[in-house]
Amino acid sequence: xxxxxxxxxxxxxxxxxxxxxxxxxxxxxxxxxxxxxxx
Amino acid sequence: xxxxxxxxxxxxxxxxxxxxxxxxxxxxxxxxxxxxxxxxxxxxxxxxxxxxxxxxxxxxxxxxxxxxxxxxxxxxxxxxxxxxxxxxxxxxxxxxxxxxxxxxxxxxxxxxxxxxxxxxxxxxxxxxxxxxxxxxxxxxxxxxxxxxxxxxxxxxxxxxxxxxxxxxxxxxxxxxxxxxxxxxxxxxxxxxxxxxxxxxxxx
Numbered sequence: 574x575x576x577x578x579x580x581x582x583x584x585x586x587x588x589x590x591x592x593x594x595x596x597x598x599x600x601x602x603x604x605x606x607x608x609x610x611x612x
Numbered sequence: 613x614x615x616x617x618x619x620x621x622x623x624x625x626x627x628x629x630x631x632x633x634x635x636x637x638x639x640x641x642x643x644x645x646x647x648x649x650x651x652x653x654x655x656x657x658x659x660x661x662x663x664x665x666x667x668x669x670x671x672x673x674x675x676x677x678x679x680x681x682x683x684x685x686x687x688x689x690x691x692x693x694x695x696x697x698x699x700x701x702x703x704x705x706x707x708x709x710x711x712x713x714x715x716x717x718x719x720x721x722x723x724x725x726x727x728x729x730x731x732x733x734x735x736x737x738x739x740x741x742x743x744x745x746x747x748x749x750x751x752x753x754x755x756x757x758x759x760x761x762x763x764x765x766x767x768x769x770x771x772x773x774x775x776x777x778x779x780x781x782x783x784x785x786x787x788x789x790x791x792x793x794x795x796x797x798x799x800x801x802x803x804x805x806x807x808x809x810x811x812x813x814x815x
Contacts (some may be wrong), residue, residue, distance in 0.1 A: 582642070583779045586626055586660040590673050591634040594779050595642055595650075601783070605642050611630045 580604055588612070626659060628746055639754050654758045655747065656782050658764040660706070662737050665694050670712075670731035683721060686732050687794055694736045702744045704761045705737040706794040720791060737763050760786065 575576040579599070585592040643649055669690045671682055687706075694703060711718040712731040739761060751758055755756070762782045770790055771781050 580646065583656060583782065584653055585656045585658065586631065586764065586770075590655075591631065592779070593634075593638050593642070595646070596779075597783050598633045605638075605645050607638050607641075609634055609637075612635070 618755075626657075626661070626743065626746070628750060630681045632750060634787075635750070635754060639756075647699045647811070650754070650756050652759040653751060654760045654762065654782065654786070655758055656762045656764060656778050657739075658778070660765075661743055662739055662765060665697060665736040665738060666709075666733065667693055667736070668731060669693070670729065672729055673727050682730055686730065687734070690734045691736075691794075691796075694734075694738075698736075698738050701741050702739045702761070703736050703796060704739055704763060705735075705766050706796055707735045707737070707766075707790070708792040708794065709733040709735050723785065737766055762786075 577605075579597060581596050581598050583594045589612045590608055590610045593606065594603060595605040596597055600606070640651065651718075667681050667690050671686050673682060674747070687708075691706060693749060694706075710733040711721045712729075712733075713722065713725060713727045718778075747758060748760075762785065764778055767778055767781045767785065770785065775776050
């Protein structure tokens with residue numbers, strides 16, 4: 574992948590966990606997702 | 613205590629130490645998968661750290677202006693008023709709660725309506741400076757800029773009957789599903805983009 578515009582990165586910051594999700598901009602396919610509880 | 617102080621066990625404060633650890637664990641992995649750098653990020657924040665400012669403004673029609681010109685003028689004026697009131701704190705959402713046209717209330721502005729008097733009730737969801745600064749600094753160390761901050765309270769209010777996860781719902785908002793949210797863009801970007809989504813009402 575050469576074009577950074579083809580994906581969107583979301584980070585959910587919650588009192589109990591973080592969740593990062595990288596998705597393809599055009600078809601919303603999840604490229605990477607990770608959730609971690611810290612409490 | 614650390615200058616960024618929002619490092620504690622209070623569930624109303626973002627734990628920046630844990631956030632940094634999480635980013636450390638994931639950013640490079642993601643960039644490896646993408647074979648590219650992450651340049652920007654959308655933050656969805658599920659903490660009770662936002663505050664709301666509500667402003668009502670009115671304008672008498674000058675007759676030779678279209679609805680959209682009047683509305684743009686009012687929205688610009690309202691945003692400037694809010695910025696002055698909150699003294700530089702970050703506006704993350706600007707929402708039109710009510711349109712009053714010649715004393716009648718509407719949830720959306722009626723199209724092609726001639727009127728003498730237009731009034732708007734506008735809500736601003738804002739974030740304190742210390743939080744904004746700490747977030748920007750955290751991501752700056754990865755050369756990542758924050759393109760958007762979304763409040764989960766706003767997501768919950770708007771999608772009260774939907775059961776999807778926050779990321780899915782945030783994406784819908786970014787795609788413009790709330791016709792009454794005014795998209796705010798940085799002044800360095802082209803001016804006509806400021807109310808870009810709003811003008812879709814008239815297309």
